Amino acid sequence: MHCLGHFCQASGQKIxxxxxxxxxxxxxxxxxxxxxxxxxxFSHVNSLGRYLGANLIxxxxxxxxxxxxxxxxxxxxxxxxQQCLSLAG
Numbered sequence: 526m527h528c529l530g531h532f533c534q535a536s537g538q539k540i541x542x543x544x545x546x547x548x549x550x551x552x553x554x555x556x557x558x559x560x561x562x563x564x565x566x567f568s569h570v571n572s573l574g575r576y577l578g579a580n581l582i583x584x585x586x587x588x589x590x591x592x593x594x595x596x597x598x599x600x601x602x603x604x605x606x607q608q609c610l611s612l613a614g
Contacts, residue, residue: 529565546570 533539545567549558562569573581 542566548573 529540542565545565546569547558547562547565547567548570549561558569575581
Protein backbone atom coordinates (compact mmCIF):
# COMPACT_ATOMS: atom_id res chain seq x y z
CA MET A 526 0.00 0.00 0.00
CA HIS A 527 3.00 2.25 0.52
CA CYS A 528 3.76 2.13 -3.22
CA LEU A 529 0.15 2.92 -4.09
CA GLY A 530 0.23 5.83 -1.66
CA HIS A 531 3.26 7.27 -3.45
CA PHE A 532 1.51 6.85 -6.79
CA CYS A 533 -1.59 8.69 -5.55
CA GLN A 534 0.50 11.49 -4.10
CA ALA A 535 2.57 11.92 -7.26
CA SER A 536 -0.32 11.69 -9.73
CA GLY A 537 -2.98 13.50 -7.72
CA GLN A 538 -5.37 10.60 -8.30
CA LYS A 539 -7.14 8.43 -5.76
CA ILE A 540 -7.73 4.69 -5.77
CA UNK A 541 -11.35 3.68 -5.25
CA UNK A 542 -11.08 0.49 -3.19
CA UNK A 543 -14.75 -0.34 -3.85
CA UNK A 544 -14.12 -0.48 -7.61
CA UNK A 545 -10.64 -2.01 -7.50
CA UNK A 546 -10.39 -5.78 -7.91
CA UNK A 547 -7.46 -8.16 -7.92
CA UNK A 548 -7.04 -11.07 -10.30
CA UNK A 549 -4.43 -13.72 -9.56
CA UNK A 550 -3.28 -16.64 -11.63
CA UNK A 551 -3.68 -20.24 -10.55
CA UNK A 552 0.02 -20.33 -9.61
CA UNK A 553 -0.41 -17.86 -6.73
CA UNK A 554 -0.59 -19.53 -3.34
CA UNK A 555 -4.00 -19.14 -1.66
CA UNK A 556 -2.43 -17.86 1.57
CA UNK A 557 -0.44 -15.19 -0.29
CA UNK A 558 -3.53 -14.10 -2.24
CA UNK A 559 -5.57 -13.87 0.97
CA UNK A 560 -2.81 -11.86 2.67
CA UNK A 561 -2.72 -9.39 -0.24
CA UNK A 562 -6.50 -9.04 -0.21
CA UNK A 563 -6.53 -8.52 3.54
CA UNK A 564 -3.75 -5.93 3.40
CA UNK A 565 -5.19 -3.92 0.48
CA UNK A 566 -8.90 -4.25 1.21
CA PHE A 567 -9.59 -4.98 -2.45
CA SER A 568 -11.83 -7.81 -3.67
CA HIS A 569 -10.78 -10.86 -5.69
CA VAL A 570 -12.21 -11.81 -9.10
CA ASN A 571 -11.89 -15.06 -11.03
CA SER A 572 -12.23 -13.45 -14.45
CA LEU A 573 -10.99 -10.14 -15.79
CA GLY A 574 -14.22 -9.62 -17.75
CA ARG A 575 -14.46 -6.91 -20.39
CA TYR A 576 -12.78 -3.55 -20.80
CA LEU A 577 -13.98 -1.08 -23.44
CA GLY A 578 -16.00 -3.85 -25.09
CA ALA A 579 -13.08 -6.25 -25.43
CA ASN A 580 -12.73 -9.46 -23.44
CA LEU A 581 -9.67 -9.60 -21.24
CA ILE A 582 -8.95 -13.27 -21.65
CA UNK A 583 -6.60 -15.29 -19.54
CA UNK A 584 -5.58 -18.66 -20.80
CA UNK A 585 -6.71 -20.23 -24.03
CA UNK A 586 -9.02 -18.31 -26.38
CA UNK A 587 -12.12 -20.08 -27.65
CA UNK A 588 -14.86 -19.22 -30.14
CA UNK A 589 -17.24 -18.42 -27.32
CA UNK A 590 -15.02 -15.57 -26.16
CA UNK A 591 -15.53 -13.77 -29.48
CA UNK A 592 -19.18 -14.59 -30.07
CA UNK A 593 -20.33 -11.07 -29.11
CA UNK A 594 -18.06 -9.54 -31.77
CA UNK A 595 -19.48 -11.74 -34.52
CA UNK A 596 -23.01 -10.93 -33.34
CA UNK A 597 -22.30 -7.18 -33.43
CA UNK A 598 -20.94 -7.43 -36.99
CA UNK A 599 -23.95 -9.46 -38.12
CA UNK A 600 -26.31 -6.89 -36.60
CA UNK A 601 -24.53 -4.04 -38.38
CA UNK A 602 -24.56 -5.90 -41.71
CA UNK A 603 -28.26 -6.73 -41.46
CA UNK A 604 -29.06 -3.08 -40.70
CA UNK A 605 -26.92 -1.95 -43.62
CA UNK A 606 -28.63 -4.42 -46.00
CA GLN A 607 -32.08 -3.18 -44.97
CA GLN A 608 -31.10 0.43 -45.70
CA CYS A 609 -29.86 -0.48 -49.19
CA LEU A 610 -33.13 -2.15 -50.24
CA SER A 611 -35.70 -0.05 -52.01
CA LEU A 612 -39.47 -0.56 -51.92
CA ALA A 613 -39.47 -1.24 -55.65
CA GLY A 614 -36.71 -3.83 -55.33
